[in-house]
Amino acid sequence: MTKIVPKILEDPFGNLTIENVLEDIVLGSSPYQVTNPHPYKPISMPRGCGFHGNQTKILIMMYSGPGNINQRRHVRQTWRELKDPNVRLVFLLGLLEDAQYVLEDESDQYGDIVQEDFCESHGNKSTKMVMGYNWAVTHCPAADVILILDETLHVVSDIVFEYIRDLVTESPTRLFRNDIRPDQHTGNSYVNLISFDVAKQFHILFPYIKPKDENLNDYVRTVANILSIKHIYDPYLDHENPASFFAFTGQNVSKHLLTYPLNINFRRLVGRKVLYNEDIPHQPINENLPPNIHRPTRCKLLRKGAVQDQFLVVVWSDAFDSEQRSTIREAWGYPNITVKIVFVVGFLDNHQNKIDAESTTYGDILQVSAKTNKFHDTLKTVATFTWIAQNCENTKFVLFLDGNINVNTSMTMTLMKELVKSNDRKVFLGQVNNELEPDRNAKSLTYVSENDYPFDRVPPRMLGLNYILSFDLIKTFDISFPFVKYCSAVDIYIGIVASKLMLTLRNDERFDRTSHSSFLRGIP
Template sequence: MKRRRIQNLVHTMIPQFLKHKIGACGARHWKRQLFYIMLYAALFLGIVGFLSQIIFLSSKFRILSKYNNIDDNLDALNVTDKTKQTPPKTFLSYKHNFSFPLEIDIAYLVNEKIQYNISIPHEPINPHPFKYMNLPEACNFKLNKSYWTENDTILVLVKSTARHYSLRAALRSIWRSVQDPGIKKVFLLGYDGINQTQIDEESQTYGDIIQEDFVDAYRNNTHKTIMGYNWAIQFCDQVKFMFFMDDDYYLKMSDLASYLRKIPEENRHNIYIGSLSKAGEPYRDKSTRWYVSTEEYPFDRYPPYIGGGAYVVSYDVAHRFQLAFPFVKYIPIDDAYLGIVARKLMIVPHRDMKFQSYYRGAIAKECSHDASQLIKQYCPLARFGFNMYIHQNKKRAKNTTLLRSLILIICILIAACCCIALPVILHLYCDGFFKEAYPQTDR
């Protein structure tokens, strides 16, 4: 009888004990159901959020691909229609296997020629068989009564088209006020039969025309550039700096002289500076004047080069260029060609914002094909280049913002996954806890 009373007392106290011990963790059935409802709701919202982020990311990647397809090249201000270009081809990789004829150590051979007058033992593959038609007097810097020395002399070579009389006249007018005995200015022209009589008269009047008998055409600009280097080395070997420019540029001559003459004496060598293109791509569209075939240049990129509109070379660099030209295969894009020659000679081009046309403080700016605008220093081409530069910076800012957004989204996804995983872990832990500690509650 006593034993039965004890058993009844135990059966009565155990549920009360369990109720007291379990408490808020699971004794009340409605609280446990509410816990499961909140867990599944959080899981559902996490999945919906994850899918929405995937959709958002895919739209952002489409926007990124759209921006990446925009041409970033500021040197070519004419935008070509991508739909008119020839189908994509497989080109050789400049990065992995660049080699350009002649495949010789031209840097070593040129140095041997300069130091020891040892002839280069190879047949030229880029001869320059043209003859002078107009020739100015050789350089004769009259520096006796001036403050400047031969280390301060500057030769300005203007690549001009034969029919651009008005642009040459405008440049002469702009520079008339600069009376500097350490500066000589010449214009580089090819042959133009229609305008040749007027060119001959211009040469006799001003004595600043260098002209050879190759046809004056855009795709002969490399011949024109080589002509300028040949003349400078032969007839102006005492000059320290050479400045090449196009005839549609506005040049602040006094600023150029002041800028170059402030370069320390020990740094006045190995100079090849201007607007740098680090990874320019050849134009493969035959409808553009910049077209270069795969036979002419088979690689996907050019070596780093300085834009041909305005740049400076020191005499030692010009001399090495001039000796190397006959042994480097010709391509019609003169600034890219100089980049190829520079790479073979191990000459490193450097960017200088003073010759970046869109830079507000530039010494030389791409101005206009209208002589009246050139004289007035109204330069729509430089302004267009500046707008392109601003557009490019905005685009880069958008890409940077997009990258930051992607990083933020990834962080949010990681946090969302943690938020989803934490309730699941808690749910599994609580279930295990209930089953292990209070197996009677599952019955």
């Protein structure tokens, strides 16, 4: 990390790296001016976190108003029902003289009130935050991760701790996630998830960085940027996402995405199926897939370690468009193609003879016999994932492409080589669509009816037909499909399944055709 700190932390005799600044402050030799003092005295300070067990230890710090006693009682009951000995909940409060005698009793009874003598107001959230970090670093050093949220939110899913622990296992340090969407430039965050090492660095720098205003989100981002810590939008922390762990108190959660059939813990059950081959103890709710008319040759690992053999290119193609498929084969170097390409087509009676001949010649046609109805695209996608899972176990990554889009094959190969080198086994990459409202316009190509999808919010999903999935995730999708009710909008359906599996969709501008760095170009 070599980021030069801003002038407020700048050595008058030259620029210092943030590592030097942190070291100076910790060692007590800091020449920097304190511009954001925190002179308040403690009123209530719980001693320690009292974790029990050896799982990832989660500290929950919740902003609360002194007079909201009933709200805190409800919150305690909700989190207590999750029964996790490695979780500690505390409330962050300012001073309200009229309620102080009641708060003292509450603090004595529950031991979860963190309070200092600054006056409670709507504009002191940054002061509460600094107080919370000071207490956490001093009194709860055993914590691995800190979940900071507002008391107006309540938890709606008991999977939240599993999810957080998986994140910490994958990224035990420099973890900073919140509910601020990439297109959201104003407003405060309601939820932040931060690893303890980040919390300690925030704690060190807060006295030297003064907030410009009470926009807490901008302040925390500023401190994170100084530390070269990138915050990541996490849809499962965003109460507006139908698959979020959180909702506003009083918000109707009957249409929470977890209730979309089947309402089971997919993350846990599918994980155990993958790891231990345990059967999912539920009956499938979707009918068996129709048989495939044509199947490509299996994926084979021809050259050990060869990058080209570690990914598969799947092209969604119109059954009638054999000319398009010939053009795509040539673009990839036919007849000396070094990657495995599969064209997925539906059934078209008056072109079937040509498709039969094409399949015999090239062996790269996957033809699905799904009926032409509103679920046609969804069934084609499900059948394709199933074929890949059963026939391409040597493949590491699968690139899905719209046959109507020109592709820069050289740039595509560069991207795939990057992924193979990364050895990341949980890749879902593309242009992420974070639009929340489903399209209810019956004349629109992306229309989805309330009968097919009754929810008023849709989960994050990929925009269009171009995206990359790692083979490991293809397998988890394939296991999940029989237990997730089909939706006529295939992008929403894949988004639903991804949300039930608590997967992270990663946005990459190379999938955005408006970007100069995109490998996707216009329609031929």
